Amino acid sequence: MSRSLPKQRLRVWLRMLSAQREIETGLREALRVKFDSTLPRFDVMSALDRYRDGLRMSELSAKLKVSNGNVTGIVERLAGEGLVERVAVDGDRRAMQVRLTPTGAERFAEMATAHEGWIDEQLSAFDSDELEQLIRLLERMGGENA
């Protein structure tokens, strides 16, 4: 006998939360011990790596779906470590373009390789067909994306 649709949806949600929290715990730990870094920093660097010309603060927070003020702090720390730099945008003195420094790009490359490996392990139970299924389903969850 199948549950009511709302209950079933709730179940999916709770299961998703649980799986994600577990995987994140592993990633966080790995980033910490191998790179002395954190997930939020990795996320920011990852976004910047995909946009080599850099991103505005607001673009960054939109892509990561986190608040503006949040990004300010993370970028500040990354800048302090010399991994990213903020450059004035000419034509708009309000805006800031953030991009990886060469050191940052290099460092990110190492982290990304390791990260991909960790995720590969965590999702090793799934074959290509199942992954395709998951993608298709997840793409319909929430709204648009990237």
Added chain:
Amino acid sequence: MSRSLPKQRLRVWLRMLSAQREIETGLREALRVKFDSTLPRFDVMSALDRYRDGLRMSELSAKLKVSNGNVTGIVERLAGEGLVERVAVDGDRRAMQVRLTPTGAERFAEMATAHEGWIDEQLSAFDSDELEQLIRLLERMGGENA
């Protein structure tokens, strides 16, 4: 042509993060405006609602997959609002049993109803078969669980 398995797994992971962050943003906002509460508080209350006799601090943090110290703070605030209470465990003076107060249980019931509705909306795109698929797939992600 299909990507390499590791890349495909990474794609699934990123998509899952994105969907979840989006849904969480909605929930957080809803909890804030309707109940002047937060997601972590809701999570704690939800766990306690399923265990009416209460849970130890350590059981609570294990169920929620968050650190001990984290739970201390959230429970403290909930206790301040009169929604949970901490009682000494007899036979073990180190331990604390946390449980919903009557007010807390009542309040949680309202929140849970609303929460289920919000999730139902967010996942409204999926029918029963798809939800079943999702559950089965998600259950194999990460390790065991609840």
Added chain:
DNA sequence: TGCAGATATTTTATACTTGAAATAAATTCT
């Protein structure tokens, strides 16, 4: 031109989160 409103970002206050250290109490092992 000049200003009303829109944008981009930072700042602030508060809450959440972790990992590690500190307490305190129970258990184990002589």
Added chain:
DNA sequence: AGAATTTATTTCAAGTATAAAATATCTGCA
């Protein structure tokens, strides 16, 4: 019993996160 270890929880320092207020700049339009 008494010391060493383990277990339950809190405290702490630092980082992450949000929403809202504050700044600074830009844009459109009377």
